[in-house]
Amino acid sequence: xxxxxxxxxxxxxxxxxxxxxxxxxxxxxxxxxxxxxxxxxxxxxxxxxxxxxxxxxxxxxxxxxxxxxxxxxxxxxxxxxxxxxxxxxxxxxxxxxxxxxxxxxxxxxxxxxxxxxxxxxxxxxxxxxxxxxxxxxxxxxxxxxxxxxxxxxxxxxxxxxxxxxxxxxxxxxxxxxxxxxxxxxxxxxxxxxxxxxxxxxxxxxxxxxxxxxxxxxxxxxxxxxxxxxxxxxxxxxxxxxxxxxxxxxxxxxxxxxxxxxxxxxxxxxxxxxxxxxxxxxxxxxxxxxxxxxxxxxxxxxxxxxxxxxxxxxxxxxxxxxxxxxxxxx
Amino acid sequence: xxxxxxxxxxxxxxxxxxxxxxxxxxxxxxxxxxxxxxxxxxxxxxxxxxxxxxxxxxxxxxxxxxxxxxxxxxxxxxxxxxxxxxxxxxxxxxxxxxxxxxxxxxxxxxxxxxxxxxxxxxxxxxxxxxxxxxxxxxxxxxxxxxxxxxxxxxxxxxxxxxxxxxxxxxxxxxxxxxxxxxxxxxxxxxxxxxxxxxxxxxxxxxxxxxxxxxxxxxxxxxxxxxxxxxxxxxxxxxxxxxxxxxxxxxxxxxxxxxxxxxxxxxxxxxxxxxxxxxxxxxxxxxxxxxxxxxxxxxxxxxxxxxxxxxxxxxxxxxxxxxxxxxxxxxxxxxxxxxxxxxxxx
Numbered sequence: 001x002x003x004x005x006x007x008x009x010x011x012x013x014x015x016x017x018x019x020x021x022x023x024x025x026x027x028x029x030x031x032x033x034x035x036x037x038x039x040x041x042x043x044x045x046x047x048x049x050x051x052x053x054x055x056x057x058x059x060x061x062x063x064x065x066x067x068x069x070x071x072x073x074x075x076x077x078x079x080x081x082x083x084x085x086x087x088x089x090x091x092x093x094x095x096x097x098x099x100x101x102x103x104x105x106x107x108x109x110x111x112x113x114x115x116x117x118x119x120x121x122x123x124x125x126x127x128x129x130x131x132x133x134x135x136x137x138x139x140x141x142x143x144x145x146x147x148x149x150x151x152x153x154x155x156x157x158x159x160x161x162x163x164x165x166x167x168x169x170x171x172x173x174x175x176x177x178x179x180x181x182x183x184x185x186x187x188x189x190x191x192x193x194x195x196x197x198x199x200x201x202x203x204x205x206x207x208x209x210x211x212x213x214x215x216x217x218x219x220x221x222x223x224x225x226x227x228x229x230x231x232x233x234x235x236x237x238x239x240x241x242x243x244x245x246x247x248x249x250x251x252x253x254x255x256x257x258x259x260x261x262x263x264x265x266x267x268x269x270x271x272x273x274x275x276x277x278x279x280x281x282x283x284x285x286x287x288x289x290x291x292x293x294x295x296x297x298x299x300x301x302x303x304x305x306x307x308x309x310x311x312x313x314x315x316x317x318x319x320x321x322x323x324x325x326x327x328x329x
Numbered sequence: 330x331x332x333x334x335x336x337x338x339x340x341x342x343x344x345x346x347x348x349x350x351x352x353x354x355x356x357x358x359x360x361x362x363x364x365x366x367x368x369x370x371x372x373x374x375x376x377x378x379x380x381x382x383x384x385x386x387x388x389x390x391x392x393x394x395x396x397x398x399x400x401x402x403x404x405x406x407x408x409x410x411x412x413x414x415x416x417x418x419x420x421x422x423x424x425x426x427x428x429x430x431x432x433x434x435x436x437x438x439x440x441x442x443x444x445x446x447x448x449x450x451x452x453x454x455x456x457x458x459x460x461x462x463x464x465x466x467x468x469x470x471x472x473x474x475x476x477x478x479x480x481x482x483x484x485x486x487x488x489x490x491x492x493x494x495x496x497x498x499x500x501x502x503x504x505x506x507x508x509x510x511x512x513x514x515x516x517x518x519x520x521x522x523x524x525x526x527x528x529x530x531x532x533x534x535x536x537x538x539x540x541x542x543x544x545x546x547x548x549x550x551x552x553x554x555x556x557x558x559x560x561x562x563x564x565x566x567x568x569x570x571x572x573x574x575x576x577x578x579x580x581x582x583x584x585x586x587x588x589x590x591x592x593x594x595x596x597x598x599x600x601x602x603x604x605x606x607x608x609x610x611x612x613x614x615x616x617x618x619x620x621x622x623x624x625x626x627x628x629x630x631x632x633x634x635x636x637x638x639x640x641x642x643x644x645x646x647x648x649x650x651x652x653x654x655x656x657x658x659x660x661x662x663x664x665x666x667x668x669x670x671x672x673x674x
Binding site: 082083085086089090093094098101105106107110111172173174190193271272274275276277278279290291292293 | 385386388389391392484490492510512513516526531532533534535538542545546547548657658659661662664665666668669671672674
C-alpha cells in the first residue's frame with residue numbers, strides 16, 4: 001500500500017548488517033578473550049552515530065544552506081539582525097522610501113543574552129540552595145539523610161512538563177495560593193505571567209541536578225579528614241571552609257554544568273509560567289522550526305547555542321581537570 | 330535528506346496498517362478535531378479502515394504532505410493554506426459524482442475566494458475570530474477592538490500567540506485589511522501591539538491554554554476563535570463572545586485530497602460520509618465550531634441557529650474577511666514584526 005523507498009536489496013543489506021552485528025555481539029560475549037573489548041561499546045557507538053552524530057551533521061547542513069540547499073551565511077546574518085529578511089523585502093517593495101522603516105532587529109541577540117542571564121541566576125540560586133542541602137543530607141549524624149535523598153528523588157518520577165503544569169494551578173490568579181490568601185482575608189497577588197515565575201520553575205526543575213553531584217562527592221569524602229582537622233584545632237566552620245569545601249569542588253563543577261546547560265536551553269517553562277511574555281532561546285528555536293517553518297535559521301540558532309555550551313564546558317573543565325565530579329564537564 | 334527520513338519514519342509508523350488492511354483511507358487532521366466515534370461507524374458501514382493521523386500547525390501539515398507523497402488521502406487545511414496548495418499543484422480535483430452530500434454546503438461557503446469553483450475543497454468546519462469576555466468583569470458592551478487596548482483591563486487580556494491572528498485584528502482595528510502588503514500599515518500594527526504590551530495590558534500570549542483559563546475566570550478578555558469560545562461558554566455561563574464592529578477574520582477548514590493520494594475514491598467516500606447531516610451534526614457538537622452543512626443545521630434546530638457564537642449573523646460576516654495566502658518571502662515581514670512585539674520587555 002505504501003511507497004517503500006528502499007529497494008529490496010536495501011532492506012536485505014540492512015537485515016544482513018543487523019544479523020552480523022548481533023552475531024558478533026553474541027560471539028564477543030561468549031568468548032570475551034579472543035575479541036576486542038571495544039566491541040562491547042558497539043551498541044552505544046551505533047546509537048551515538050544514529051542519534052547524535054547524524055543529527056548534528058544535519059543541523060550544520062541546514063545552518064549553512066538556504067531553503068534550496070545552496071551554501072549561504074545568511075542564516076547567521078539573521079541571528080545578528082533578526083529583521084534581515086524583512087528589511088530586504090521592505091527595500092524591494094518601497095525602494096528609497098523603505099529606508100525609514102528599516103532597523104536592525106535585536107530579537108535573537110536579546111533573547112540569547114536574556115537566556116544566559118536567566119541561566120546564570122538559576123545556577124547561582126541552585127548552588128546557594130543546593131550546597132547546604134547536600135551537606136545536610138550527607139551528614140553522618142543525621143539519621144534522616146537517606147530518607148531525604150528519597151524525598152528529593154520522588155518528584156522526579158513524574159515528567160517535568162506535568163510538574164510545571166502543576167505549578168500553574170498553584171500560581172494562577174485563581175490558583176491554590178491566591179485562593180488561600182483570599183480565604184485568609186488578604187488581597188490576591190499576581191504570581192504568574194512574569195520572569196520571576198519562570199525562574200522559580202527553572203530552579204524547581206533543575207535543583208536536584210545540583211544537589212546530587214555535590215551530595216555524592218561529600219558522601220564519598222573520607223570522614224577522618226574532618227576529624228583530623230578538628231584534632232588540629234579547626235572549629236567546625238573552619239573545617240567546612242578549609243577541608244570539605246575544597247574537596248567538594250568537583251561535585252560543584254558538575255552540578256553547575258548540569259544546571260547551566262538545561263537552563264540555557266529551557267523552553268516550555270517560559271510559555272507556561274511566564275505566559276509567553278518573555279521568550280527564551282529555546283522558545284525562539286522552537287518557533288523558527290514549528291511556527292515559521294524556517295529550518296535553516298532555526299538550525300543556525302541551535303548551532304550557535306551548541307557552540308556557546310561547548311565553550312562554557314571547556315572553561316569549567318579547567319576547574320576540574322581530572323573529571324572527579326563524574327567527568328560531565 | 331529531510332524527505333528520506335520522513336518517509337522512513339512514516340513507513341515504520343504505518344507498517345501495521347500496511348500489513349493488515351486491504352481497503353484503507355489515510356487521514357491527516359488537526360488534533361482533537363473530530364468525534365472519533367464517527368470514524369468507527371464509517372469503517373463499520375464501508376469496511377474501509379481509517380488511519381487517522383494528527384498535525385498541530387499548518388506548516389507541519391504542508392511539510393508532511395510534501396515530503397511523503399502518497400501517505401495521505403484526505404487532509405483538513407485552512408482556507409489560505411488551500412490557496413497555497415492549489416497554487417503549488419498539490420491538490421487533486423474532487424469528483425462530485427461520488428459526493429452527493431456536498432450539496433448540503435451552505436451558500437455562503439459555496440464559492441469561496443480561496444478555491445473559486447470549489448474544485449478542490451469541501452468545507453468541514455468554520456468560524457470567526459473575536460473577543461471572549463467575562464460579563465462579571467466587563468460592564469460595557471464589547472463592540473470594538475479598542476477594548477483590548479483599554480488601560481482599565483490592565484493585566485487582564487489574553488492575546489493569541491499566533492502571528493496572522495494577532496497582527497490581523499490589529500490591522501483591522503487600524504482600518505486596514507488583514508491581508509495587507511502595505512509596509513507602513515504593518516509597522517503601525519506592530520507599534521500598536523508594542524504599545525499594548527508596554528502598557529501592561531497583556532497578561533499572556535498563549536493558544537491552547539486560553540479557553541480553560543477563561544472558563545476559570547483567569548482574565549477579563551481574550552482574543553479567541555469562535556469554537557474555543559463556545560467551549561469555554563459551555564463551561565462558564567458568565568462568558569460571552571463578540572466580533573467587533575471593525576470586522577475580523579472568518580475562516581474555513583476544508584477537506585481536500587492531495588494530488589498524490591493513493592486511495593482517492595475511499596477519501597471521497599469518507600468526505601461524502603462526513604457531509605451526511607447526522608455525521609456533520611455529531612462533529613459540530615463535539616468540536617463546537619460552526620457547521621457548514623445545511624442539513625445538520627436543520628437537525629440541530631433553533632438552539633444552533635439562534636446562537637451567534639457558532640452561527641455568525643450575516644451582518645457580522647459582511648464585515649469579516651478571509652485570510653489570503655501571503656507568500657513566505659513577504660510573510661517574513663509579519664514574522665519579524667511579531668518577534669519584535671514578543672521581544673518587548
